[in-house]
Amino acid sequence: MSSDSHVAEHGAEPAFRQHHFINAEQQFDTSKLGMWLFLATEILMFGGLFVGYGLMQSVYPEAWIAGHHHLDRIMGAINTVFLLCSSFTMVMAVHSASTNNKGKTIMNLLLTLGFAGGFLVIKYFEYAHKFHDGLLPGRFFSYHGGGPAEQAMFFGFYFCMTGLHGIHVLIGMILISWITLRTMKGEFSSAYYTPVDLVGLYWHLVDLIWIYLFPLLYLVN
Amino acid sequence: MADTLATPKAHGHVEHHDVDYLHDGSLLSWLTTVDHKKLGVMYLWSVLFMFFLGGVFALLVRLELFAPGKQFMDAETYNKVFTLHGAIMVFLFIIPSIPAALGNFVLPIMLGAKDVAFPRLNLASFWIYVVGALIAVTAMVTGGVDTGWTFYTPYSTTTDGSVALMTFAAFVLGFSSILTGVNFIATVHKLRAPGMGWFRMPLFIWGMYSTAIIQVLATPVLAITLLLLIMERTFGVGVFDPKLGGDPVLFQHFFWFYSHPAVYIMILPGMAIISEVVPTMSQKTFFGYKATAFSSVAIAIVSFVVWGHHMFTSGQSQLAGAIFSFLTFLVGIPSAIKVFNWITTMYKGSISLQAPMLYALMFLILFGIGGLTGLFLGAMSVDIHLHDTYFVVAHFHYVMMGSTAIAFLAGLHYWWPKMFGRMYNESAARVSAVLVFIGFNTTFLPQFLLGSRGMPRRYYNYLPEFQFLHQVSTVGSWILALGFVIMAGYLFASLRKKMDAPANPWHGRSLEWQIPSPPITHNFHEVPVITTEPYDYYRPFEPSVKGHH
Amino acid sequence: MSDHAHAHSSSARIYVVILAALLVLTGVTVGAAYVNFGSSSINLIIAVLIATVKATLVAMFFMHLRHDPPINAIIFVSSLIFLGLFLLFPLIDIGSRDKVVPYGLRVQAQPAAQKKAATPAAAAGGEHGAAPAAAGHAPAH
Numbered sequence: 001m002s003s004d005s006h007v008a009e010h011g012a013e014p015a016f017r018q019h020h021f022i023n024a025e026q027q028f029d030t031s032k033l034g035m036w037l038f039l040a041t042e043i044l045m046f047g048g049l050f051v052g053y054g055l056m057q058s059v060y061p062e063a064w065i066a067g068h069h070h071l072d073r074i075m076g077a078i079n080t081v082f083l084l085c086s087s088f089t090m091v092m093a094v095h096s097a098s099t100n101n102k103g104k105t106i107m108n109l110l111l112t113l114g115f116a117g118g119f120l121v122i123k124y125f126e127y128a129h130k131f132h133d134g135l136l137p138g139r140f141f142s143y144h145g146g147g148p149a150e151q152a153m154f155f156g157f158y159f160c161m162t163g164l165h166g167i168h169v170l171i172g173m174i175l176i177s178w179i180t181l182r183t184m185k186g187e188f189s190s191a192y193y194t195p196v197d198l199v200g201l202y203w204h205l206v207d208l209i210w211i212y213l214f215p216l217l218y219l220v221n
Numbered sequence: 222m223a224d225t226l227a228t229p230k231a232h233g234h235v236e237h238h239d240v241d242y243l244h245d246g247s248l249l250s251w252l253t254t255v256d257h258k259k260l261g262v263m264y265l266w267s268v269l270f271m272f273f274l275g276g277v278f279a280l281l282v283r284l285e286l287f288a289p290g291k292q293f294m295d296a297e298t299y300n301k302v303f304t305l306h307g308a309i310m311v312f313l314f315i316i317p318s319i320p321a322a323l324g325n326f327v328l329p330i331m332l333g334a335k336d337v338a339f340p341r342l343n344l345a346s347f348w349i350y351v352v353g354a355l356i357a358v359t360a361m362v363t364g365g366v367d368t369g370w371t372f373y374t375p376y377s378t379t380t381d382g383s384v385a386l387m388t389f390a391a392f393v394l395g396f397s398s399i400l401t402g403v404n405f406i407a408t409v410h411k412l413r414a415p416g417m418g419w420f421r422m423p424l425f426i427w428g429m430y431s432t433a434i435i436q437v438l439a440t441p442v443l444a445i446t447l448l449l450l451i452m453e454r455t456f457g458v459g460v461f462d463p464k465l466g467g468d469p470v471l472f473q474h475f476f477w478f479y480s481h482p483a484v485y486i487m488i489l490p491g492m493a494i495i496s497e498v499v500p501t502m503s504q505k506t507f508f509g510y511k512a513t514a515f516s517s518v519a520i521a522i523v524s525f526v527v528w529g530h531h532m533f534t535s536g537q538s539q540l541a542g543a544i545f546s547f548l549t550f551l552v553g554i555p556s557a558i559k560v561f562n563w564i565t566t567m568y569k570g571s572i573s574l575q576a577p578m579l580y581a582l583m584f585l586i587l588f589g590i591g592g593l594t595g596l597f598l599g600a601m602s603v604d605i606h607l608h609d610t611y612f613v614v615a616h617f618h619y620v621m622m623g624s625t626a627i628a629f630l631a632g633l634h635y636w637w638p639k640m641f642g643r644m645y646n647e648s649a650a651r652v653s654a655v656l657v658f659i660g661f662n663t664t665f666l667p668q669f670l671l672g673s674r675g676m677p678r679r680y681y682n683y684l685p686e687f688q689f690l691h692q693v694s695t696v697g698s699w700i701l702a703l704g705f706v707i708m709a710g711y712l713f714a715s716l717r718k719k720m721d722a723p724a725n726p727w728h729g730r731s732l733e734w735q736i737p738s739p740p741i742t743h744n745f746h747e748v749p750v751i752t753t754e755p756y757d758y759y760r761p762f763e764p765s766v767k768g769h770h
Numbered sequence: 771m772s773d774h775a776h777a778h779s780s781s782a783r784i785y786v787v788i789l790a791a792l793l794v795l796t797g798v799t800v801g802a803a804y805v806n807f808g809s810s811s812i813n814l815i816i817a818v819l820i821a822t823v824k825a826t827l828v829a830m831f832f833m834h835l836r837h838d839p840p841i842n843a844i845i846f847v848s849s850l851i852f853l854g855l856f857l858l859f860p861l862i863d864i865g866s867r868d869k870v871v872p873y874g875l876r877v878q879a880q881p882a883a884q885k886k887a888a889t890p891a892a893a894a895g896g897e898h899g900a901a902p903a904a905a906g907h908a909p910a911h
Contacts, residue, residue: 020335020412022748029839030338030411036842037403040849041441047853048445048475052460055471055860061810073800080796088789091832095782138465139457150466156458160449204833211824214796215817219803220810410841438852474860525855529863541863 016192028194035198039205046164046209053157053216056150066147067154068220070135072126076218079122080210086115087207090176094200097193102183105196109180112203116173123166130155161213168206175199241642241739255340256742260347261326262640265633267350268322271313272626276705278306283664283698286691289683296681300367301382303679307370308387312394313354315625316483319490320436321350321401323632324429326640328405330733330740331423333414333749333765338407346400353393360386369679371480374461374472378453385454388447395440395479398486402436405429414732416751416765420511423731423755427514428493431521435482435489439525443479446472470536477528485524487621489517491588491628492559495581498631499563500756501729502578503570507756509562516555523551533601534608542601549599556592560585576650577727580631583658584624591619594669609679612672615665623661630657630708637712638722642739649711656704663697730756735766788831795824 021027057064093108134142137159141152179199182188188196242258251259282303285292294302329337337343360366360383368377368384377384409430413422450472452458459465461472500507507513529537529545563585572578594616597603607613638644667690672678676687683691725734732749733740749765799820807813830836835843 018340019743020329020338020340026411030407032838033410033841033845034339034342034403034407036845037406037437040845041399041403041437043441043846043849044438044853044856045441045445047849047856048442048449051853051857051860052449052471052475054857055864056460056467058861059468059864060466065810073803077796077800081793084789084792084796087792087828087832088785091785092782095785137452137456137458150459153459153466156452156456156460160452160458164448201833204828207832208825208828211828212818212821215799215803215814215821219799219817220814438849442856468864470863471860474863478856525852526859529859536867538863538865538867540866541859544862545859 024191031194031198032201035201039201042168042205042209046161049157049161049164050212050216053161056153056157057220060148060150060153063148063150064154064220067151067158068218070130070133070143070151071158071218072129073218075122075126076214079119080214082115082119082122083207083210086112086119087204089115090200090203094193094196097183097188097196098190100190102186102188105183105188106180109176109183113173113176113180116169116176119169120166120173123162130158158217161217165206165209165213168209172199172203172206175202239741241737242742243642243739245742253344255336255344257325257329257337257340257343258640258740258744260343261322261324263347264317264325264350265322265640267347267354268314268318271309271354272318275306275309275314276702278302278309280698280702282306283695285681286683287695288688288692289685297367299681300679301361301365304366304369305361308357308366308391310621311370311483311487312391313357315487315621316394316398317350317401318629319494319625319632320405320429320432320486321346321397323494323629323636324405324432324490325401327636327733328426328429329408329412330736330744331426331731332408332412333417333732333745333751334408334412335743335745337404338412339404342400343404346397346404349393349400350397353390353397356386356393357390359383360390371476372447372450373476374450374453374469375463377450378461385451388450392444392447395443398436399440402433402440405433406437409433414749414751414765420514421751421753421755422514424496424507424510424513424517425493425731427517428489428496431517432486432489432493434518434521435486435524439479439482439486442475443483446475446479449475470532473532473535473537474528477531478525481528481531482521482524484617484620485520487625489520491584491625492517494628494632494635495563495584496559497729497731498577498581498635499566500570500758501635501727502575502581503567503572504728504758505566505570505756506758507562508565508568509558510756512558513562516558519555520552523548523555527552527599530599530601530604533604546599546601546604550596552599553592553596560589560592573727575634575647575727576645576654577631577635579651579654580627580634583654584627584631587619587623587627587661591616591623594619607672609677610672611668611676611678614678615668615672618665618668623665627657627661635727636733637715638726639733639738639740641716642720642722643715643718644722644726645715646711649707653704653707653711656700656707660697660699660701660704664694664701665697667691667693667697730758730762732766735764784831788827792824792827795820 017024017027021030089108089111093105093112096102096104096108130136134140134144135151135155136142137156138152141155143151176199179188179196182195242256245256246254251263254260281294282299285294285299285302325337325343329335363386364381364383366382366384366387368380372384372388377388409422409426449458449460453461457465459467461467461469463469496507496513527545527549529541530549533542533546563581574582594612598607598613598616634645634650671687671690671694674687676683720739722738724737726738727734730753732751735749736744745766747767749767751765753763753765799817802816802820803813805813807816829846835846
């Protein structure tokens with residue numbers, strides 16, 4: 001079915017098909033499978049941090065509660081909204097790409113970039129505040145407001161987890177810029193928009209991780 | 222991914238259609254090739270070089286242990302040398318050896334595919350491996366690492382040297398391994414030729430598939446473990462530091478969550494090769510195909526829930542220890558299924574004792590010893606006595622070297638004619654195989670005795686009563702080295718000959734034996750259609766590949 | 771791809787609904803954090819449950835798992851199962867360490883610090899500069 005529609009549009013051999021695939025649908029499904037496998041590795045990598053965080057929380061619940069009081073719930077909630085909206089615009093971009101709507105694709109990708117940028121700006125202010133108060137990981141922890149000493153470990157996890165997540169946001173922004181450029185050049189159509197779809201999947205995973213980071217870091221009580 | 226390798230518009234004959242892959246393109250073009258066969262060959266030379274390097278360090282370790290006290294290096298150098306031996310052999314040789322070198326070459330052909338699913342990722346995987354190896358070498362040259370390949374805290378967070386750089390190298394190498402795993406899973410799922418159902422796949426594919434599952438699911442945890450270790454060293458986060466309220470045992474949980482499954486990343490591909498060599502060289506239908514196929518997947522899954530047996534004496538709770546000890550015995554079931562099926566496959570077969578089969582038989586004996594001593598170590602009460610002794614060293618060398626590396630050699634001798642189009646000298650190969658077998662057992666059997674008498678592993682010095690067994694072991698390492706020198710000799714010599722290998726020297730039935738040796742660039746002229754079961758030696762051969770003669 | 775396209779025609783509206791649901795759930799989870807349900811673990815469980823509902827929505831609709839070949843969902847779910855195993859065993863270990871301290875070696879801990887005594891860290895906490903590994907393991911042996 002899908003290969004038939006491609007044949008109709010592009011003649012016998014669509015130019016984007018690689019030689020070792022029988023048809024474009026096989027190539028599309030394979031690319032998505034590969035992306036999901038990559039996402040599984042991402043989940044397990046972040047998962048390692050979640051496991052460490054959870055285990056240490058079970059050992060030092062007081063330190064974790066004291067630590068999370070230094071985090072700004074409002075800023076965290078705004079960032080959650082930003083990422084959810086960016087996920088929405090991303091999926092709309094994929095949708096537009098799959099329906100040959102180039103203008104809307106570009107608009108949605110730029111909106112996604114905007115939300116991602118907003119996320120990083122807020123993150124920057126949060127980090128600056130922590131640096132100012134000396135709420136830093138491990139031996140750099142110099143907060144004088146008291147509380148359990150293990151808060152230093154809490155902030156070790158805080159910076160590891162949000163830092164690694166932030167790097168993923170940054171990588172996502174680079175990828176989104178790249179597919180925006182390719183969309184502008186007109187490289188995608190309803191027959192071939194795999195890169196948009198794959199970057200979308202990646203971006204949703206970044207969102208998915210934040211969905212867990214937000215309650216676990218900001219809302220422990 | 223889409224812009225490379227775009228097919229020429231017409232289905233016409235491409236000019237390099239009939240050229241074998243070795244002569245297709247300039248020497249320089251190998252560096253950027255996306256052909257799985259060329260990448261497999263490049264991986265092969267890389268891992269063989271690493272095997273040589275790790276082997277030299279092993280010989281140095283054995284030489285230093287020839288007598289108590291200092292022979293020619295001081296204790297600190299000794300620590301660095303055995304760490305180098307372990308880290309090189311594990312991360313740079315064994316883990317990539319079978320999947321990345323032989324698997325890359327054979328897996329797509331066996332499936333009837335023209336390439337792996339993501340050829341460019343495959344190329345990236347190779348270069349990431351090279352970069353990781355270079356970082357590892359840099360770490361060795363600048364300061365060295367004396368932690369052992371396990372990087373246990375708190376020693377690894379306090380010792381000087383290039384621990385951060387070395388762990389970063391392992392991180393990078395892990396990435397290369399993940400990319401291979403992703404590629405293999407996607408290839409097996411999506412690129413099987415028409416008619417190649419899941420239960421028509423050769424068992425080698427099942428082994429590779431199970432390995433890939435572990436690579437994808439376990440390796441990321443290694444990445445995050447090493448990241449936490451680097452954080453610990455730079456920021457003193459304290460997760461693994463008891464002074465700051467952390468838990469060093471937690472590091473071991475993190476480390477072994479990857480590294481125990483990684484042990485099966487090492488052994489499953491070995492078993493996969495034996496499952497190919499045994500039916501072909503016995504010319505007999507595989508006994509218990511499905512049980513063997515599922516046992517590979519079962520080993521992959523069980524491997525994730527047994528890691529705590531490395532930690533019986535580490536301060537882990539006794540309840541956790543008991544659970545892990547119980548689960549560890551489960552691994553014995555699928556492993557035994559495989560061994561019984563290999564033996565039953567050979568029963569009443571017409572066995573030809575050529576080099577690949579010699580290595581396969583060696584594997585059965587050595588894996589038997591390695592696997593069964595593993596049960597001793599998996600029993601918590603016994604392990605308390607044997608933990609961190611030479612018994613453990615002997616056990617894992619029987620599994621890693623005696624099983625995986627020997628299976629790698631079986632595969633190397635089995636597919637060498639296919640890869641390079643040349644036969645090696647069979648008599649020299651047999652002599653070398655016998656020397657390797659004798660040398661290996663002379664080296665490592667005494668270590669079981671040493672361990673059970675209390676000789677601790679990693680020690681630089683030892684009591685005089687251990688000297689005799691240590692000397693036997695060292696002499697064994699020389700016999701082993703002699704075997705490998707002969708092997709290098711006849712393999713290199715074969716490359717200087719003109720191409721003489723027939724398409725199917727062992728009378729195999731899987732697809733790679735139905736195309737010329739060496740294969741053409743795109744593997745097949747036409748997509749093969751599979752209509753027969755694998756290993757159907759009970760009936761006349763019907764090739765699935767058309768268009769080759 | 772024709773069936774994909776068909777799915778897409780009505781999907782734009784579904785995406786809006788999903789976004790609305792996600793935003794509402796975010797509000798709920800923030801609100802729930804201000805309510806005391808009696809114990810911190812209940813609050814945590816509620817927060818994680820809401821997060822899981824949100825994650826499921828994102829995976830099913832935004833990531834198209836609903837329409838994809840099932841293998842993609844299998845990969846996703848199995849990565850979570852293995853993550854669960856990774857959490858489970860160390861949790862068993864850390865949770866059961868104090869129950870098996872041999873008689874006579876139990877650390878005399880203050881009642882308030884009772885919980886901490888379960889971990890190897892507690893003993894070492896007081897004595898800075900002691901050999902970390904040895905001190906850390908003392909209560910467990």
